Amino acid sequence: MKPTPKQRIWMYESMLKxxxxxxxxxxxxxxxxxxxxxxxxxxxxxxxHQSFGQEPTAVGVCAHLGPDDAVGAGHRPHHVAIARGVNLKRMAAEVFGKKTGLSGGRGGHMHLYDNNVNFFCSGIIAEGMGPGAGIALARKMQKKPGIAVAYNGDGAVNQGAFHEVMNMAALWKLPFVCVIEDNNYAVSVTTKESTVVPAWKRAAGYDCPGEYVKGNDPDLIFEAAARAVQHAREGKGPSILEIETERLHGHFIGDSAGYRSKDEVAGQKDPIPVYRKRLLDEKALTAADMETLEANVKEEVDAALKFARDSEYPAPTEALDRVYA
Ligand SMILES: Cc1ncc(C[n+]2csc(CCOP(=O)(O)OP(=O)(O)O)c2C)c(N)n1
Incomplete structure (x- = not known):
């Protein structure tokens, strides 16, 4: 299943945002x-932790999801939250720790939560697995439509939660898609330094489909995600979709990534200009429409940042509100 022109334009727009x-x-x-x-x-x-270079993994999968579905991301969540349609102003305000943020400024950038679009994320590695499979279990038990998708980095697959949840999701045939973003690094440790079995191959251990998508290409990711999502919607259980991607910056802002060679860095490709050129070359939209789209996205992002900066900080007296012990 290939993306329609409308879906491709949406994918570009969301990546740019x-x-x-x-x-x-x-x-x-x-x-x-x-x-x-x-x-x-x-x-x-x-x-x-920013998403520079990993934007295709978000749009290629989220393009298939509807309001009944749920999405969990990890500590690098901005691209996934945006592709899922999280409110941008309230997301920006949350990152700035403001009262108008998604969680009143308590969560910050690694703990974005938007119930309106069933989105959550966590700074704890592989933490999206448990709640994701839990939502999938609820949908199944309540006989409600909808699937759950959990995003993890390639480093997260060596965390216990990944295995425990995949085991149960497979056993109970949950409508669950485990997406692995393979940017080849967990901070400074490469995938090869941490494991001999990549995530998609581990699917065999849970008797479920596993697929690896090369190229960090939104169109190819879209096609592979269609298969994984369909598998879940048809009640056939979980699958593992591992996607090759690029982390164009350091692990976090301030990490100069000195552990990467100059050649490796020089060989990295930014997927956004590549996709932009493809859409224009294939006349998916005109240059004038592209200009309008880009201006609108910039305006939306500027407005979100202004909203965040102009918002108030929560009062110190509210620090313990919504804290349960
Ligand atoms: C359970 C747990 N262990 C360790 C950490 C510290 N930590 C934060 S990010 C990270 C690396 C994650 O690598 P990966 O899953 O590949 O994601 P990427 O940063 O490459 O997107 C680690 C070890 C954590 N947040 N949670």
Whole structure:
């Protein structure tokens, strides 16, 4: 199943939105952190893991999902949240720790939660697996439509939660798709340094389909995701969809990625200009329509950042609200 022209334009638009959002956050992150780096300073204190280069994995899968479905991402969630349709203004405000954020500024960039579109994420590696399979189990038990998708990095597949959840999801034939974003790194550790069996091959251990998509190409990811999503919707159980992708920046902002060779970095391809060119070459849209689309996306991202910056911080007296012990 190939994407329609409308789906392809949506995929480009969503990837660009993620990229411009990350660009804007990258700039904001450094405010107050120069000339001496201090992680606690500036409007965005703490760690920030961005999605530069990984945008295709989000759009190729999320293009198949509807309102009944649920999506969980990991600690690098911006591209997936945006492709899932999380409210951009409230997401930006959450990242800035503001009261108007998705969780009132308590979650920050690794803990985005938007019930309106069944989206969640977590800074704990492989944490999307349990809640994702739990949602899939609920859909099955309640005989309700909808599947769950959990995104993980290639490093997360060596965490116990990955195996435990895949085992149960397969046993109970849950409508669940486990997406692995293979950017070849877990911080500075390469996939080859951490395992001999890639995630998609491990599907055999759970007697479910496993597929590897090469090229970091939205159109190819879309086609492979169609198979995994259909498998889940037909009640055939889970599958593992592993996608080759690129982490164009360091693990987090401030990581200069000195562990990568110059040649390796020079060989990296940014998927967004490649896809933009393809859409124009294949006349999926005119140059004028592209210009309008890009201007609209920029306007939306600018408005989200302005909303976040203009919003108030929560009052210190509210710090313990919604904390349950
Ligand atoms: C359970 C757990 N262990 C360790 C960490 C620290 N940590 C944060 S990101 C990361 C690497 C994750 O690599 P990968 O899953 O490949 O995702 P990527 O960063 O490449 O997107 C680690 C070890 C964590 N957040 N949670």
């Amino acid at each position: 993620s990229r411009l959002f990350d660009d804007a956050l990258f700039e904001a992150y450094w405010e107050g952190k120069k000339p001496v780096f201090h992680m606690g300073k500036g409007p965005l204190p703490g760690e920030m």
